């Protein structure tokens with residue numbers, strides 16, 4: 298057997314083993330059995346090889362590979378730190394050089410809007426940690442009854458039990474009888490295209506603000522701990538807030554003493570063209586959560602950032618904060634994050650988003666918006682969404698969207714269908730030419746799906 302045949306045999310054996318022994322997340326086992334797994338091969342820059350085909354990764358993995366694949370600096374940082382100190386943690390005051398440096402760097406990146414950081418591994422456990430920090434804050438403030446969490450329809454906050462409960466997409470709930478009764482209350486999402494029909498942007502923001510305030514009054518502000526918002530709602534369909542919405546939310550939360558928690562697991566580290574989306578939208582959350590782009594997912598890491606309003610209260614405690622994970626403060630994760638941030642800064646990737654990606658994406662979306670199958674095309678930074686109107690029901694529009702995604706895949710572009718919305722989250726290193734090529738592929742994919 299020559300080397301090529303031997304490699305093909307290994308791949309084929311792996312795929313059989315995978316179907317037999319790997320329980321995949323969010324995968325229908327019968328479809329997997331029928332079609333087999335999609336094998337990720339090698340990846341470089343904005344390109345990934347899937348089932349042997351080289352594609353533009355218009356999704357950056359799962360909205361996480363911000364600096365693109367195969368970056369030498371990140372790989373070296375991981376190797377070097379792993380060799381020096383393969384593990385350390387944050388319990389009972391232990392730390393490491395890279396974790397201390399990363400904490401300071403994150404404070405600087407946020408202009409000290411957040412001055413202390415708690416580390417975890419995933420977006421879900423960052424959000425779980427944010428809930429416990431909010432509860433602890435209220436306990437120290439002498440208001441332990443504040444336990445209700447507010448989140449929004451179409452929200453996605455992760456997949457642990459509590460993060461699923463915070464999530465506002467039914468699909469994630471029904472198999473587990475979530476959300477937990479009384480702990481999470483959902484309010485409307487700022488989804489103008491589908492939920493704000495007939496209203497001007499100002500009227501819609503007013504309506505959303507009034508219904509949020511009504512809900513807080515109904516529950517009683519003295520019972521509400523925090524309101525979770527993704528500045529741009531990701532998995533719910535890349536829903537971009539109308540101007541003034543996030544400021545209105547902040548004003549209401551401040552008025553009722555409710556902590557505002559920005560989930561920037563997707564939007565953090567450059568997706569809007571600013572380092573964080575709260576900076577782009579100019580509002581001030583009390584707590585921020587981040588993951589994915591913090592290391593471009595070369596290594597699992599997440600963080601919860603706390604504003605001084607919160608740390609001032611936490612620092613009054615003369616006791617342990619009884620929460621933490623084995624990997625809270627992993628030195629290798631921190632080294633990779635520092636290298637990742639250096640790559641974003643040294644290569645001026647935020648400028649690339651603003652000057653190259655965003656204009657190309659806006660041009661492409663403006664053109665696609667005129668397509669009869671497209672109800673709304675929206676974009677900001679590296680994120681774009683096509684909200685389809687082809688078909689008379691949501692189910693038909695969803696089926697159409699899935700067809701477009703398959704056609705785009707066949708033409709060399711990875712996208713993400715989210716019910717009737719096709720989502721794109723390009724790596725920050727993408728060129729205008731790569732965005733233009735992706736837009737051409739999309740147009741052809743939509744036309745093919747209509748046949």
Ligand SMILES: Cc1ncc(COP(=O)(O)O)c(C=O)c1O
Nearest residue numbers: 419420421453454455531562563
């Ligand atoms: C906004 C948001 N929050 C939280 C999460 C959960 O992150 P993880 O999958 O790392 O747990 C995600 C994942 O996609 C997300 O998009």
